[in-house]
Every structure is written in structure tokens, then in C-alpha cells.
Amino acid sequence: MPPVPRMTRAQRLALLPDLLARRILVLDGAMGTMLQRHRLGEADYRGERFANHRATSRATTTSSPSRSATS
Numbered sequence: 001m002p003p004v005p006r007m008t009r010a011q012r013l014a015l016l017p018d019l020l021a022r023r024i025l026v027l028d029g030a031m032g033t034m035l036q037r038h039r040l041g042e043a044d045y046r047g048e049r050f051a052n053h054r055a056t057s058r059a060t061t062t063s064s065p066s067r068s069a070t071s
Helices: 009-022 030-036 042-046
Strands: none
Touching: none
């Protein structure tokens, strides 16, 4: 496989609008933490496209710190 060319931050950011329009992107780590600070609700996550969808988009986990099975 040929090596993947390195991209600048600006090049990566330029790709995001198209990717967001075509795919569900999973943002993890610090980005997820930053999104949680906005305290988004169900309607925020659904947007217009999924406003009337019957299934909930709410995660089954909480935003509290994770705990091990032994604690």
C-alpha cells in the first residue's frame, strides 16, 4: 500500500463539511468532552432530517466519569 500523504490542519478541516454531509462521524476523546459541555438535547442531535424518527438518539451511557466493574 502506498503511504498516505500528510495533510495540514487546514486541509483536514476543509474535508469536514463534505464528510459530515455524507456520513455519520464519531468524534471521541477531547472533542466529545467539548461537545458535552454544550449540553445538547435530543432535538439538537436529530436535526431536521431525523426530527420525526421513532427511535431515540440518546446514548445508553451517561456523561458521568466511567467506573470499572469492581468499583
